[in-house]
Amino acid sequence: MGKQSNQFFKVSLLVISLFVLGACSSTSETDESSGDDSQSSSSSSSGSASSSAGSNSGQLTQEQIRAQNALRQTVFYFDFDVAEFQPADRETLTYHARDLAANPSKRLRLEGHADERGTREYNLALGERRANGILNYFIVNGASRSQIEVVSYGEERPEQSGQTENAYSRNRRVEIVAR
C-alpha cells in the first residue's frame, strides 16, 4: 500500500510541475511578445520575426532566441597585441548595443583586461583601449554614452593564472557587467 501511494504522489507531483511550467511559459510568452513589438519598431530585420510570431504563438522566434543567447555572452576575448574585438563577435555585440538602445534605463560597465606580458601600465592602457573599442561600437549602434561606464584592470585581475598560451588567451578580454 505504501508503494502505491508513493507512485500516486510522484505522478501528481509530475502533473503539478507540468502545470506550473505551462503557466510560466505563458507568462514569459507575454513578456516576449511585448519585447518583440519594441524590437520590430527599431530593427529592420524584424519583418520575418513578426510573421513567425504569428505562426508560433507558443514559442520564441529564431530572432528572439538569437538575441537571448547573444545577451548571455558577456565576455569577449582578444588576440595578442590587438585592441580590436574579433570579427566573429560583431553580431553578438550588435545585439548588446540594440538591447541598450531599446532600454534607455539599462546601465552597464565594460571592464577591460590584458594578459601579463608587457609592462603593467601599458596593459592598463591596453585594457581600456579594448573596452573603448566596444564602447564606440555600442554607441554607433544606438546605445547612449551615459549608459556605459568603462574601467580597465590591465593585467591585475586575470581570469586564469599561469604562463601558458591558454591562460594568456583567457585573460585578454572585455567583460560586460550589469550595473
Place this chain on the structure above:
Amino acid sequence: MKLRTSLLGALICLCSWSANAELSIQITQGVDNPIPIAVVPFSNESGGFFSEDVSQIVINDLEQVGEFRALSRANMLSMPSGEQEVFYRDWRILAQDYLLVGEINQQPGSQLVQVQYEFFDINREMKLAGEVLTGSVTQLRDIGHTISNVVFEQVTGIPGAFTSEILYIVSESAGPEMSLFRLEKADYDGARPQTLLESGEPIMSPSWSPNGQDVAYVSFETDLPRIYIQNIATGQRRQITNYPNINSSPVWSPDGTKLAMVLSKDGSPDIYVQDLNNNQLMRITDHPAIDTEPSWTPDGRHIVFMSDRTGQPQIYQMELGANSYNVERLTYDCFQCAKGKFLPDGLNLVHVRRETRQSPTYQIAILNIETLRVITLTGTSLDESPSVAPNGSMIMYATKFNGRGVLDAVSIDGRVKFRLPSSQGDVREPSWSPFLN
C-alpha cells in the same frame, strides 16, 4: 562576485603586524675574480648575546651586491678586534686585500650599544677608515649596513646603498576568485618587511618620494584606479586624484614638488604633471595614442615616457614646458621598448625591451644614449618594472621564476645577480628608495 570584492575592497588596513611576504635573498650569479676581504667576527666586550651578527651582515652585503669574496672564519690565523692586534703578514699570507675588525660594547642595564670598527688595506699596510657608531641594540642591523657602506665606498669609490630600502607589491590568493594585495616595505635585502597597505583590490606603481618619507601609488579600492600619497612613518594617506578613467603611474619629480602621472580623461592616456603644492595640473603629451610610464631625468627638466604613437611602444623624451610636438624619440632598434628610466648619470637608460615581434620575451636592458650601445642584462623572459639603486650600481626588477612572481637584482654591468623570492604569493613592482638618513 562583484559584491564580495567590493566588501573586501572596503577592508583597507594599515597594519604592520599582519603576515608579510618574507623575502629571502639568494645569490644567483657572482663575478670571476672577486676582491678578497677578511671580516673578522667583532668581539663582544659585554659578555651578553646580540640578536644580530654585525660582521656577518657586512659579509652578506659585500658578497650580494659588490664584487667581494669573504674569507671563511675557519681559515683565519688570528682574530684581532683593534689596530694594535693586526699583523698584516697574517692576512697577506691568506691573499686578502682588505681587513675589517671591530668590537661591540653594551653597558649593563642599557639599551645602547657602541660599535667600533677599523678597516685596513693589507697591501699598502694602512688603515683606511674607522669610527665608533652608537645606537640602540635594535639598530645593530642598521649599524652593520652603515659599515658596509663605508667599506664599499673605500674600495670602489661609489657610495654604498646598503642602508636603502625597497617597496613592492605582494599578491596572494585569498580563496576562489579572491585576491589579497599588499604594499610592503623592507630593507634592500628583503629583511624586516612591513605592510604599509592591505586591500582586496589591486595596488600598483609604488613610487618613493625623493626625501624617502612618502610613497605614491595607485589603488583600486574604490573599484577605479586612483592615485594616493601615504606617509611611510605615520601611515597617513590622502587621495591625490579623482579624474575620470585611468589615473595611474605616479612618479615624483627629483625636487619632490610635483608628481608625473598618466590620465586618460581627455580621450586617451596622456602624461600630466600635478604640482603638489597648488594642485595645478599641467598637460605634457597630447596625442591619441597611448602615452604612459613617465619618469624624470636627474635634472628634473625632462620627462621620459613610453608611447605607441608609431604603432608599437617606444621611449621618448620631452622637455617640461615645451610644445607638445617637441618630442624626441630615444629608442629605435627594438620591436617594443618601455618603462624607460635614466641612471643617475643621465646617460644610460634602463628599460624593458622586446626585440622582435615573433618572440614575446621581455628583458631588462640599458641603452647608452650617446654611444647608442645596448646591453641586455637579464636572461629571463618576463621581466618588468626595473628600479635603480640610489647609487646607480644595481637594478632591481620583477620577473617570474617557477611560475611565481619574484624580485631579481642585477649590477649594471650584468655581472652580479641576486634574487628575492617570497615565501608566499607573488611579488612585483619593486621601487628602490633614495639614499635614506
